[in-house]
Amino acid sequence: MSVRELKKWFPVRTGLGRLLAGKREYVRAVDGVNFEIRKGEVFGLVGESGCGKTTSGRLIAMLMAPTEGEIYFEGRNIASIQKAELKELRRKLQMVFQDPYDYLSPRMSVYDIVSEPLTIHKIVQGRTEKEELVAKALQSVNLNPRENMHKRPNELSGGERQRVAIARAIILQPRFIVADEPVSMLDVSVRSGIMNLLLDMKDQLNLTYLFITHDISAGRYMCDRMAVMYLALVVEEAPTEEIINEPLHPYTQALIAVVPAIDFTEKRYLAAIEGKVPDAINPPPGCRFHPRCPYAKEICHIEIPSLREVKSGHYVACHLFASK
Amino acid sequence: MNKLFNEIGRKFKQSSKSDKLLVSAGLVLVLGMILLGLFASFVSPYGPYEMSQSRLSPPSTEHLFGTDYLGRDILSRMAYGTRISLLVAAVAASVSLILGASLGLFSGYFGGNMDRVIGLTMDALYSFPVIVLAIMMTIMLGPGVTSTAIGVGIALTPSYYRVTRSFVLSIKERGFIEGVRAIGAGDLHIMSRHILPNALPSLAVLASFNMAEGIISVAGLGFLGLGVPQPTPEWGADLKMGRDVLAYGAWWVSVFPGLMILAMVLGVNMLSEGVNSLFKLGVRRR
Amino acid sequence: MPVLEVSNLETVFATGAGLVQAVSDVSFTLDKEESLGLAGESGCGKSTTAMSIMKLIRPPGRIAGGKILFEGEDLVPKTEAEMRQIRGKKISIVFQGVSGALNPVFKLGDQLAEAVLNHEQIDKDEALKRAQGILDLVGIDRSRTNNYPHEFSGGMKQRIMIATALICNPNVVIADEPTTALDVISQGQVLKLIDDLQRKLGLSLLLITHDLSVIAEVCDKLVIMYAGKIAEYGDVATVLKSPLHPYSQALVHAFPPLKGAKQRLESIPGSPPILINPPSGCRFHPRCPHAMDICRGEVPRLVEVEKGQKVACYLHPAK
Numbered sequence: 001m002s003v004r005e006l007k008k009w010f011p012v013r014t015g016l017g018r019l020l021a022g023k024r025e026y027v028r029a030v031d032g033v034n035f036e037i038r039k040g041e042v043f044g045l046v047g048e049s050g051c052g053k054t055t056s057g058r059l060i061a062m063l064m065a066p067t068e069g070e071i072y073f074e075g076r077n078i079a080s081i082q083k084a085e086l087k088e089l090r091r092k093l094q095m096v097f098q099d100p101y102d103y104l105s106p107r108m109s110v111y112d113i114v115s116e117p118l119t120i121h122k123i124v125q126g127r128t129e130k131e132e133l134v135a136k137a138l139q140s141v142n143l144n145p146r147e148n149m150h151k152r153p154n155e156l157s158g159g160e161r162q163r164v165a166i167a168r169a170i171i172l173q174p175r176f177i178v179a180d181e182p183v184s185m186l187d188v189s190v191r192s193g194i195m196n197l198l199l200d201m202k203d204q205l206n207l208t209y210l211f212i213t214h215d216i217s218a219g220r221y222m223c224d225r226m227a228v229m230y231l232a233l234v235v236e237e238a239p240t241e242e243i244i245n246e247p248l249h250p251y252t253q254a255l256i257a258v259v260p261a262i263d264f265t266e267k268r269y270l271a272a273i274e275g276k277v278p279d280a281i282n283p284p285p286g287c288r289f290h291p292r293c294p295y296a297k298e299i300c301h302i303e304i305p306s307l308r309e310v311k312s313g314h315y316v317a318c319h320l321f322a323s324k
Numbered sequence: 325m326n327k328l329f330n331e332i333g334r335k336f337k338q339s340s341k342s343d344k345l346l347v348s349a350g351l352v353l354v355l356g357m358i359l360l361g362l363f364a365s366f367v368s369p370y371g372p373y374e375m376s377q378s379r380l381s382p383p384s385t386e387h388l389f390g391t392d393y394l395g396r397d398i399l400s401r402m403a404y405g406t407r408i409s410l411l412v413a414a415v416a417a418s419v420s421l422i423l424g425a426s427l428g429l430f431s432g433y434f435g436g437n438m439d440r441v442i443g444l445t446m447d448a449l450y451s452f453p454v455i456v457l458a459i460m461m462t463i464m465l466g467p468g469v470t471s472t473a474i475g476v477g478i479a480l481t482p483s484y485y486r487v488t489r490s491f492v493l494s495i496k497e498r499g500f501i502e503g504v505r506a507i508g509a510g511d512l513h514i515m516s517r518h519i520l521p522n523a524l525p526s527l528a529v530l531a532s533f534n535m536a537e538g539i540i541s542v543a544g545l546g547f548l549g550l551g552v553p554q555p556t557p558e559w560g561a562d563l564k565m566g567r568d569v570l571a572y573g574a575w576w577v578s579v580f581p582g583l584m585i586l587a588m589v590l591g592v593n594m595l596s597e598g599v600n601s602l603f604k605l606g607v608r609r610r
Numbered sequence: 611m612p613v614l615e616v617s618n619l620e621t622v623f624a625t626g627a628g629l630v631q632a633v634s635d636v637s638f639t640l641d642k643e644e645s646l647g648l649a650g651e652s653g654c655g656k657s658t659t660a661m662s663i664m665k666l667i668r669p670p671g672r673i674a675g676g677k678i679l680f681e682g683e684d685l686v687p688k689t690e691a692e693m694r695q696i697r698g699k700k701i702s703i704v705f706q707g708v709s710g711a712l713n714p715v716f717k718l719g720d721q722l723a724e725a726v727l728n729h730e731q732i733d734k735d736e737a738l739k740r741a742q743g744i745l746d747l748v749g750i751d752r753s754r755t756n757n758y759p760h761e762f763s764g765g766m767k768q769r770i771m772i773a774t775a776l777i778c779n780p781n782v783v784i785a786d787e788p789t790t791a792l793d794v795i796s797q798g799q800v801l802k803l804i805d806d807l808q809r810k811l812g813l814s815l816l817l818i819t820h821d822l823s824v825i826a827e828v829c830d831k832l833v834i835m836y837a838g839k840i841a842e843y844g845d846v847a848t849v850l851k852s853p854l855h856p857y858s859q860a861l862v863h864a865f866p867p868l869k870g871a872k873q874r875l876e877s878i879p880g881s882p883p884i885l886i887n888p889p890s891g892c893r894f895h896p897r898c899p900h901a902m903d904i905c906r907g908e909v910p911r912l913v914e915v916e917k918g919q920k921v922a923c924y925l926h927p928a929k
Contacts, residue, residue: 049793061506063502086508090507103499103503105518120510191877192876214794255795256868259794260824261826261865262822262826265846265847267828269797269827273795276763276795
């Protein structure tokens with residue numbers, strides 16, 4: 001999977017006067033994002049809320065059409081495919097969402113929910129065959145089929161619901177799954193179970209993941225490579241351990257320095273940088289991080305740095321690394 | 325199906341006394357009416373068109389409800405009149421439900437200009453009192469049972485449209501809809517399998533409210549001399565007849581049709597209110 | 611004398627389905643200028659404990675037993691009128707979910723001033739001056755007293771909540787999930803602020819959160835709650851490095867470390883019990899990998915196992 005200059009701009013409601021004057025405003029949620037995901041890896045998209053990671057995930061899962069840019073999946077540009085091909089594509093490209101409470105139809109049984117993809121894609125006909133496949137999917141997510149098939153979502157805990165959501169996502173045997181913050185709404189002791197499940201399934205079912213999260217520690221546990229996003233752009237992309245131990249972009253450095261983690265008891269918050277993320281309608285000119293960057297130079301106010309390979313497999317978008 | 329009845333039974337047991345009373349009373353009245361209509365031929369001692377010599381005779385052992393100016397037994401006319409009312413109301417309800425719900429579904433789901441246009445049309449229709457619209461339809465299509473039914477049907481469409489549309493709008497952005505889209509569901513699948521079934525309870529309640537509206541409209545039309553033609557037994561038309569002979573002291577000719585209308589409308593309303601409250605559907609009447 | 615001492619607190623809720631034993635035999639102390647973290651997952655009773663301390667539990671809930679000694683005085687028998695003198699003035703609480711707490715039609719300065727005027731007999735101008743002073747302290751430009759709540763970002767609103775809690779110089783601040791909804795960097799900023807204020811104003815802090823990593827950096831002591839009871843209680847560094855209670859162990863090992871050795875995370879099968887009919891004996895026994903017969907029988911008491919570390923578990927008898 002690779003993404004080239006992916007953009008998604010949402011029009012902002014503009015008054016008639018400004019419209020006529022040609023001043024249309026957009027929320028630039030994703031503004032030219034590039035990265036590559038290799039088969040079999042877990043690729044992390046990390047950042048704070050509003051950085052564009054969730055929108056990027058939706059674009060890749062083809063739940064929204066991009067404003068510009070290309071998305072290559074198994075060699076084909078899927079950014080502009082038509083409805084019929086899109087339906088076919090869904091068998092290979094699935095998504096797991098953040099909210100286990102909102103994302104399952106409240107009036108359907110677990111069987112109905114997990115078998116729905118089979119119905120939509122007309123995979124098998126008879127009820128027995130469907131039940132078998134549903135049972136298999138439930139077993140893959142460590143849910144007892146007999147106990148759970150006839151339950152409704154409100155009879156299940158958050159972790160169990162998320163497992164049902166995952167079962168539904170894998171029943172068509174996809175190749176690629178976009179997981180958008182799949183554990184942030186779960187209790188801590190339940191999160192680890194789901195994360196372990198996803199990792200186990202990756203090996204058993206030959207999957208590739210895009211794992212979107214704001215929790216860097218979770219990202220470190222799950223991901224082989226990570227891309228850090230800030231205000232609609234990727235600022236750094238590298239193997240996980242390098243991002244954590246040798247962050248190069250000042251924003252990544254700020255993030256890693258301040259994020260609390262269970263293995264630290266010193267006051268990391270003292271390192272917190274000032275300011276807040278600017279709004280996505282009128283981002284700062286040049287490098288978007290420059291207003292908060294301790295190393296900002298003249299050029300940072302003017303030119304947006306592009307993502308360059310600074311070490312093998314390690315990309316940074318920062319003028320500090322302009323000349324390689 | 326079993327589950328549905330269990331749920332209904334359970335909700336009933338848990339409801340307040342007043343709710344239980346409403347639903348039970350309403351149910352009794354409505355079922356009574358339906359049975360009366362179904363078994364009209366058994367209940368009626370005479371045919372509804374059968375004229376006799378005893379004209380304008382007061383209630384007696386021979387004619388429990390008395391006779392009208394043509395000597396026709398009023399009891400029999402009332403019983404057969406039930407069929408007409410129920411029939412027209414049912415046809416009208418079906419027409420408006422199907423039309424209104426489909427329009428509401430598409431309008432709410434797809435939005436855009438289509439939504440605006442349909443919405444404006446519906447708003448215009450909505451602003452007419454049902455009777456006026458029904459009269460217009462009858463004038464355009466000519467008098468008769470069918471045109472009355474269609475007229476009332478069209479008049480009631482906007483309320484279904486509104487309820488369905490607002491329902492669609494509230495559900496459309498819910499997570500599970502996006503979740504289902506992600507597994508490859510097309511718009512039609514989403515509308516039919518996910519949105520509509522959830523809207524059905526509210527629509528059913530609205531339908532029963534509208535039944536009452538429909539019945540009154542039919543009676544109203546009959547009273548005005550439009551709608552169902554003579555000599556078909558219809559409560560409204562008979563009520564009009566009754567009014568004409570009131571000067572002669574023949575109270576029974578108007579009282580009984582009036583009571584029938586009252587009973588039917590009351591029954592349907594009570595049932596609707598009861599169910600609305602029971603399931604906390606919050607459907608507002610037209 | 612500790613500034614806050616909770617002893618054997620019992621809080622219950624009478625629901626149609628039965629009596630929910632939300633908080634059961636909870637005891638801990640908060641010393642002056644100390645930070646205590648109250649940790650646990652959803653439904654463990656940590657927020658209910660905080661609300662009980664503030665006497666903000668409303669029917670069908672009620673405090674059914676125990677003592678809450680604040681500066682030596684028991685709060686449990688106090689009347690609502692007496693508590694109103696204490697809330698906001700001596701003990702303040704900062705909540706999660708900030709937007710609802712500020713009235714959108716009043717200016718910031720007025721709302722802060724009102725917070726003071728509720729408790730102290732000073733005039734309006736004096737109150738406004740105090741408001742400006744507290745805004746300085748929390749790092750918001752004092753000229754913004756004329757702004758309305760919607761003109762502030764999430765992180766700033768959280769600071770405003772903190773300002774409101776502090777404006778009357780309380781001794782104890784209870785913070786219930788103060789940074790859960792914030793981004794990592796905003797969270798860092800708010801924690802830095804709390805740390806700063808704590809030192810400057812000599813506050814005692816009770817921090818309630820499910821996030822042990824935040825407690826790790828902010829607090830001195832830690833209480834881990836499960837199903838309404840205390841599982842483990844002790845010094846933060848000790849409890850996190852060598853947790854003794856099986857639940858604490860699983861919880862600590864469920865957090866992914868950032869730089870430490872990468873190991874498979876632990877998870878706990880099953881769900882926390884419903885507190886209407888909690889499991890007999892130790893409430894964790896149905897999910898505990900080390901459950902013994904005695905665990906099903908009697909409720910284990912919180913006993914001191916090492917200096918300053920208490921556990922309620924039969925695997926660790928008293929010293």
